[in-house]
Amino acid sequence: MKDLSQGSIVSHIAVMAPQIFVGMILMMLCGLIDLYFVAGLGDAAIAGVGAAGNVGFLINALTQILSVGAVSLISQAVGRKDRADANLIFNQSLGLSAAGALFTMVAGCMLARSYMRSVAVDEAVIEAGTTYLVWFVPALALQFVALVMGSALRGTGIVRPTVIVQAVTVIINMLLAPILISGWGTGLALGVAGAGLASTIAVAIGVAMMWIYFHRYEHYVAINSALWRPQLEQWKRILGIGLPAGGEFAIIFLNMAVIYFALRHFGAAAQAGFSIGSRLLGLIHMPGISIALAAGAIAGQNFGAGNGERVRRTFKTVLLLVTAVMIGFTMIAQWRPEFFLGGFTEDAATIAVGALFLRMVSLNNVAQGVNFVCSSMFQGLGNTRPVLLSSGARLLTNTLPLIWLSAMPGFRIEHAWYLSIATTTLQAGLSLWLLRLEFRKRLGPVLQ
Template sequence: MKDLTHGSIVRHILAMAPPIMVGMISIMICQLVDLYFVSGLGDAAVAGVAAAGNAGFLVNALMQVLGVGTVALIAHAVGRKDRADANLIFNQAVVLSVLAGVSTLVIGAALSRPYMRSIAADQATVEAGTTYLLWFMPALALEFAMQVLASALRATGIVRPAMVVRALAVAINIALAPVLISGCGTGHALGVAGAGLASSIAVAVGVLMLLAHFLKRERYVAFHPAQWRPRLSQWKRILGVGLPAGGEFVMVFIIMGVGFYVLGVFGPAAQAGFGIGTRLLGLIQMPALAIALAAGPIAGQNFGAGNGARVRETFVKAALIATAVMIVFLVLVQLMPGLLLAGFSQDRETVAVASLFLRIVSLNMVVQGLIFTCSSMFQGLGNTKPVLWTSAVRVITYSLPSIWLSTWPGFRMEHVWYLSLATVALQAVLSVWLLRGEFKKRLTLLPQGRAPEQERPEPAAPLVREPA
């Protein structure tokens, strides 16, 4: 466990952000690897995988419910020096991750084809996306366990093990993807099914490696079977913090779905270009997001310790660093969009759509960094409802006008991207305003010691596994 209630906040952020970034980039690279290696199968395959990957945003929303709740509550417990509560939250989150993973497999198998039919431009895209989703679903199910394990470590200030595991999983995915997709070296090409299978195998190996780390090395939080009995009071605590944050990802899913829907009139090449562009932009924004996520546990531990001044300082420092990083990458995207897109498609129309998308939508990167930072601070404070409200405002102001614009005779795809710039700016203003109010409300009289509604685990469960 790393105590984040003392020492330089900037140093803590800069120490935690790179490993977090590597872990997140690894997740994004897995999706880009799939797009890259299926590009040789045609626009329908690329559009299908890109559209199916959008379903990952919905599953990510559920993952965030567990991840955010786990980080916030364990970080608060660490700040209060309440190790028993940290272990109880961890073990209950593990139980929830198993239930969520099983539910994902069942629901995904039932709804993959109806989902693809609702957004795909043609039948070939429907078939490609459905096939990919069915083979990719085990990876999404296993990600729940990966999310909880990595979140528990991050809450205690430890981020390197998750980074290493993510990097190794990406390496496995990169190695398997060309073999399974095109049959390189085996003669058995699986096509888009191979892309999903490669990701599922890579995530499975990653989960096993993190489990091994917890069993052999982790000491502050650990597996205690006696604490696996479902406790609704603890689930309520985790979900109370996590559900609004998960709702934010649902909003992103809706925005992405609307984007694919309104671009359907332009054909699969437009949808493919949009899918590639959104994933590349997400990858480019990862450094700023990593900085914001590093600020979350720092704010959480200091909030639990009753140090309001350091909570405020964490926000200011993280926002400044994220802004500086976003400006650098904004310049890169504006000057070299073609270089960033090299290799993802051989179709000129697809590349043209992706390039135009990057040039326009990247203009909101600086304010997006501010949104990331505000969101992480709300998580650190243990109240994520404002994040849901600001995201809902963005969905309403973006989705309905986008669908309306698509009915115009002279509708062009860039119309909705310009609209996106305005709605993201509005969300940033609302986020800062609500965070200021949250600071005034929650940092004036910080709780000291143990919150009355928290339940202490049975003393019979050992908190430390003695080394052999």
Template sequence: MKDLTQGSIARHIVTMAVPIAVGMIFQTLYYMIDLYFVGELGDVPLAGVSAAGNATFLVLALTQVLGVGTVAMISQAVGRKDRDEANVVFNQSLTLAAVSGLAVLVLGYLTTTPYMRSVAADAATVEAGRTYLFWFMPGLALQFALVAMGSALRGTGLVQPTLVVQLLTIVLNAILAPILIAGWGTHRPMGVAGAGLASTLSLVVAVIALWAYFRRLERYVGVSAPLLRPRLPIWRQLLAIGLPSGGEFALIFVYSAIVYWTLREFGSAAQAGYGAGSRLIQGLILPAMAVSFAAGPIAGQNFGAKLADRVRSTFSISAAIISALMVLLTLFVGWRAEALIGSFAKNADSIAVGAQFLRFACWNFVAQGLIFTCSSIFQGLGNTTPSLLSSGARLVTFAVPAIWLSTLPGFRIELVWYLSIASTTLQAIASVLLLRAEFKQRFVPGFVASGAGLGANS
């Protein structure tokens, strides 16, 4: 366990964010490797896997429910120096992860085909996406166990064990992807099915490795059979904190599904270009996301310790770091859009759509950084409803105009990208205003406990 209520906040953010960023970057390589080899199969497989990959946002939304609730409750317990409560929360998180993973596995297989039919441009794209998800679904179910364990460690201020496991997973996926997708060495290529299977096998190894760490090395929180028995009051607390964040991720899924829907008339090449561009952005913004991921447990521990000034400083310092990173990223993407998208999309039409998307999307980066920061601080405070409200406002200001415009004669793709910039900017403004209101409500006179740590706000 690492005490985040003492010392320099900036140093805590950097110390935690660097390994988180490394882990997330390698995690993105996990998807990029699949994307590269699938891209070699042609536009239809790429479009199918990209559209299917959007469905993973829905599963990420569900894992976010578990992860956010776990980080918030454990970090606040650590701040209060209540180790017993932290252990109860961790074990209940594991039980809820098992139940959730089983439910996703069953429902996923039942809904994969209808989902692909609703977003794909043609039957071949539907089949490619369906095949990929069929083989990847067990891996998606295992994400819950991985998130429960990783979130517990992050709540206690530790990120290195999760990083080591992620690196192991990436190496394994890098080995398996060309073997299973392209048939290297076996001469039996599985195509998109191999992409899904490679990811699933890698996640199996990741869960086993992290479970072994908890059984043998972790000392602050650990697996205890009596504590694994379901405790519904704890589940309700985890869900009350996590559900709004899960809803926030679900809205991202809806947002992306609407974009895919509006691009249907432009064919699979346009969907492939957007899909590749979206995946690239997910990878490029990871350093900024890592800073926000570090801010959450720092805010949570200090909130649990009743150190209001340090919570405010966590927001201002992390927002400044993220904004600086996003400005640099905006300049880079605007400069190298074609080269970036050309690494994955091979068709000229796909490259044109993807490059255009990247040039517009990069103007969202600073606003997205502020949204990430606000969302993480809300998580640390244990109230994630404001983040859901700001995401809902973005969806409304984007979805309704986008659907209407797509029905008009002469509809052009760039109109969707303009709407995206406007709606994301509005969401960022709403998030900051809601966080200021939350600070005023929570940090009333007398909230800050007397004691150490108040002088180390930088």
């Protein structure tokens, strides 16, 4: 356990954020690896795997319910020096993760084709996406357990073991992807099914490694099957914080699904360009998200310790850091986005769509950074309902107009990106206002 209620805030961020960043980059690479090796199968395969991969946002919504609830409550318990409560929350979260994994397996296999038919009209895209999902769903199910264990460690100020396991997972995925997708060395090419299977095997090995780590090395929070029996009061605490945060990711899923829906009549190349571009933009966001996630654990421990002024200083420090980072990466995204897309496809139409997306939507980066920081601070304070409110506001102001615009005769792809810029900026303003209200309510007036 690492006490984040003492010492330099910047130093804590400097230690935690790079490790979180590496871990997130490694997770993002899994999706990019799939797209990279699937790209040789054509635009239909790229579009299918990209649209199917969007289901990951929906599963992330469910995993975040447990992950956010765990990291918030555990970090606050650490701040209070209440080890027993930290252990109880961790083990109750593990029990809930098993139920989430089972639900994902059943629902994913039953609804894969129905989902693909809702976001694509090309039969080749539908078939590729459905096949990929069937083999990828077990990996999504295992994420419940993996994220709960990683969140428990982050709540105690420890992130290195999670990063090491994620690195091993990505390496395994990188090795297996070309073998299973293209049949390198075996002559047995599984195509998009191989992409899903490679991820599933890699994640399964990662979960096994985390399980071994907790049994052998972790002592502050430990796996204790006697604490797995459902305790409704603890479930209420976890879900009370986690459900609104999970709703935020569900909204991301809905936003992405509506964009795929709006682009469906522009063909597989347009959906493929958006698939690649959105993943590259996610990669660009990773440094800012990493800093924000580190801030959540710091704010949680200090809030638990009753140090409200230090929570405020954490917010100000992190907001400045994230804004500076986002400005820098916006400049990178504006510089020849075609260069980055060229590594995934040679199709001119696909590159054109992806480049337009990166050049325009990267203008959101600073506003999106504000949203990341506010979301993490709400998690540290143990109240994520305002996050759901601001995300819901964006859902209404973005998706409904986009559905209407996509039905208009003169609809162009860039109309979707203009709308995204406007609604993300509005969300950032609302998030700042809601956080200011939360600070006044939970931390008291600003000290003069």
